[in-house]
Amino acid sequence: MTTLQQPIVSPFTAASTASEVMAGVELAGQLAVVTGGHSGLGLVTVKSLAAAGAQVIVPARDPQRARAALADIKGVTVQAMDLIDPDSIRAFSAEVIRQGQPVSLLINCAGVMASPLARDADGHESQFATNHLGHYRLTCGLWPTLVAAGSARVIAVSSRGHQIAGVDFEDIDFTHRPYDKWVAYGQSKTANSLFAVALDKRGCDQGVRAFSLHPGQILTDLGRHLSRAEIAAFDVFDEHGQQKVVPEMGLKTLEQGAATGLWCANSAALNGRGGVYCEDCNIAAVNEVESGRRGVARWAVDPDAAQRLWQLSEQWTGMSVR
Structure with missing residues (x-):
């Protein structure tokens, strides 16, 4: 199961930045779609792709x-879409297909974290519905354009938070167990990783490869639902109230945090290695020991769990890739 889930030789490290990873990368003529691209890690990602010549939606x-937020970046357009609204995703995907240009990169960077219990129109828990089902629908909706690119990559921004919990297939939506916002978040981030495993299996023969990743621990708008006490517990601020930057511990700047996703999207070192979970601009090893540390939990790269999640996602959304 973990043959490919092993670190490789990479010129980059935990401290590498987006600009370092993108040095020499030419993306002229390519189209990228980046969810969450107007703030935080997504904004750095969009700026980096556009600077390399890509058109970005x-x-x-x-x-x-x-x-x-994006007004001063050449080659970037914005279209309406809400990840928790299937009709919105369908309309967005149809418009991209209508425009007729293949999508070489789909970077699923948007998400919610530790939010109060809420549900989508179908009754699904909102973190799972947004972080996984929304991006699942988007990927399926854009599938013809990804295949048309001939060589495309889909990037799922997961998190070390996946180590909190696997996917509870018996009660994903917390209809029987008490709602825990962190367990729900961890479950959704595990789903992001499993999604990449399952998608890569289906897309590799059509030239579409998928990757998931942990960007680092960066305080962004993602933490909008957290109290001051919860933020303080992450120990991300120094005695002067400034965010700590200790990349080897996962405490990164936005530029450093965006680097791994951009590496996954563009590195030739990952050719033929799809379906893997990455961190610090490398493939992550399996973490068999404890949560909150480097590596990927075995449950997040389990092919049987990935297959089960895919089949359930097909059932719940009525969509798949063809």
Whole structure:
């Protein structure tokens, strides 16, 4: 199961930045779609791709806000889309297909974390619905454009938070067990990793490879649902109230945090190695010991769990890749 889930020789480290990873990368003529691309890690990702010559589409729940954040970046357009709204995703995907340009990169960077219990229109828990089902629908909706690229990559931004919990297939939506916002978050991040495993299996013969990753521990708008006490417990601030930067411990700048996703999207070192979970600009080893440490939990790269999640996602959304 873990033949490919082993570190390789990489010129980059935990401290590498987006600009270092993208040095020499040419993306002229290529189209990328980046969810969450108007803030935080997504914004750095969009700037980096555009600087390399790519055209970038940023789907956004609040297009006006997104356009304001992206106004000074050449080659970037914004279209309306809400990850928790299937009709919105369907309309966005149809518009991208109508435009007729293949999508070489789909970077699923948007997400929610540790939010209060809420449900989508079908009753699914909102973190799972947004972080996994929304991106699953988007990938399926854009599938013809990804295949048309001839060589495309789909990047799922997971998190070390996946180590909190695997997918509870008996009660994904917390209809029987008490809701725990961190368990729900961990479950959704495990789903991101399993999604990449399952998608890569289905897409590799059509030229579409998939990867998941942990970007690092960076305090962004993702933490908007956290209290001051919860944020303080992460120990991300120094005595002067500034965010700590200790990349080898996962405490990174936005530039460092975006590096692994960009490496997954563009590195030739990953040719033929799809379906793997990455961190620190490398493939992560399996962590068999404890949570909160480097590596990927075995449950997040288990092919049987990935297959089960895919089949359930097909059932719940009525969508798949062809």
